[in-house]
Amino acid sequence: MDEDIMRMPDQYSTEVGENGISLSGGQQQRVAIARAMIIDPYILILDDALSAVDAETEKNILSAVRKDSSEKILIISASRISSVVDADEILVFSKGKIVERGSHRQLLENNGYYAKTFHQQELASQLENSKEGD
Structure with missing residues (x-):
């Protein structure tokens, strides 16, 4: 930041918000x-x-x-799963209930909702990066 x-015009003294x-x-x-x-x-x-x-x-x-x-x-x-891949423990919620629990590696091995979402987000990220390279 x-x-x-x-x-900014006044660096750390710059007023931000409604009047700035x-x-x-x-x-x-x-x-x-x-x-x-x-x-x-x-x-x-x-x-x-x-x-x-x-x-x-x-x-x-x-x-x-x-x-x-x-x-x-x-x-x-x-x-975004990228925010939690290094977490000691990840809890996956659906409709207010924990449906999966474990480390990133464990959840990928379980091949459940977390793994599917991770792979979708990775693919979307790769496609976005390839568009930027064009």
């Missing part, structure tokens, strides 16, 4: 995560907090959050 802030400049959805998410990290919570819950950022930004944010949260509890609710 620092690079974005440094490009508008932030994109991804910028808003990054600011919210930064605010949460600053207070150094023992438990950090990210509720689809990376849905508006690109894959590379997601990877960088998760790496930083994990590094800073090594002795803490991190709970991530996500639609």
Whole structure:
């Protein structure tokens, strides 16, 4: 977020929001995560907090959050499986009930909903990357 802030008219003193400049959805998410990290919570819950950022930004944010949260509890609710592949335990919900549970590797081996969704998202990502390369 620092690079974005440094490009703003008054850098860290720039007013944002209703009377200031508008932030994109991804910028808003990054600011919210930064605010949460600053207070150094023992438990950090990210509720689809990376849905508006690109894959590379997601990877960088998760790496930083994990590094800073090594002795803490991190709970991530996500639609994109890439957000949770490194989790110790993944819970897959359907209609409010846990339908699958395990590590990324275990869930892929089970070949259930998680595995099917993972492969669909991987294919979509590959197709998107190939379009960008054209």
